Amino acid sequence: MTASSEIDRQHLADLIGPMRxxxxxxxxxxxxxxxxxxxVQNPKLDDGSEDTLWFFMSRRSEPVADLARDAQVNLSFAxxxxxxxxxxxxxxxxxxxxxKVKQLWxxxxxxxxxxxxxxxxxxxxxxxxxxADYWEVKDSKPVQIAKxxxxxxxxxPPKHMGEHGELRPGG
Numbered sequence: 001m002t003a004s005s006e007i008d009r010q011h012l013a014d015l016i017g018p019m020r021x022x023x024x025x026x027x028x029x030x031x032x033x034x035x036x037x038x039x040v041q042n043p044k045l046d047d048g049s050e051d052t053l054w055f056f057m058s059r060r061s062e063p064v065a066d067l068a069r070d071a072q073v074n075l076s077f078a079x080x081x082x083x084x085x086x087x088x089x090x091x092x093x094x095x096x097x098x099x100k101v102k103q104l105w106x107x108x109x110x111x112x113x114x115x116x117x118x119x120x121x122x123x124x125x126x127x128x129x130x131x132a133d134y135w136e137v138k139d140s141k142p143v144q145i146a147k148x149x150x151x152x153x154x155x156x157p158p159k160h161m162g163e164h165g166e167l168r169p170g171g
Contacts, residue, residue, distance in 0.1 A: 008167040013045040015086050015134055016077050024055065025074040026066035026092075035076065036063055041104040052126045053088070054100070056109050059123045067092050073127055083137035090127040100124060132167040 016022075020043050023035035041054040053075065057064050067073070075088040098117070101124050105117045113119035 009045060009051065011165075012086070012129070012132055012134070012167050013043070015084055015136070016040065016088075017044045018082075019043065019077045019079050019084075019086075021077075022088075023074075023076040024063060025076060026063050027070040027072070028062070028066055029069060033074075034062070034066065038063075039108070040075075041106075041109075051129045053090070053129065054104055055125045055127070056101075056104075056113065057123045057125050058112070058121050060121060061123075064094070064123050064125070067094065067125065075127060083135075085135045087133045088127070088129055089131045090129045092125055092127045095124045095126050097124060130168070134163075134165055134167065136163045136165075138163070
């Protein structure tokens with residue numbers, strides 16, 4: 001990895017780390033895009049996964065069936081309190097790795113998989129991040145409102161409403 005991709009990776013981890021939940025969007029068999037809330041098992045990207053986010057899913061679930069047809073996914077994160085939004089494009093794959101499951105396992109996962117990390121219905125899904133867009137607003141709500149009011153009065157779109165960037169963690 002280059003130095004810039006390390007910075008990108010850290011920035012992405014800083015953005016999504018506190019969020020933990022995302023909409024995991026797949027292409028359904030009927031061609032429509034379907035989003036489902038999922039918990040990221042490693043939102044800080046600090047488990048040596050090299051730009052892969054990990055999820056636990058049911059082997060019998062629609063998302064797993066969707067991935068068999070089309071592995072391209074989108075992960076959409078939003079932290080409305082902090083005005084941070086992240087959209088990640090990636091390639092998903094089912095991974096048979098009991099050691100990784102054990103590493104990522106938490107008591108919260110047991111709510112979905114009562115037989116624990118060895119539950120036969122448990123599917124480990126890795127999403128290799130190929131591209132991420134983020135939007136981050138650093139102004140306070142009153143400043144944002146003032147900019148929008150000014151735009152409404154002047155008829156010109158608001159400017160400097162936040163930072164937008166693209167990250168390509170893999171370089």
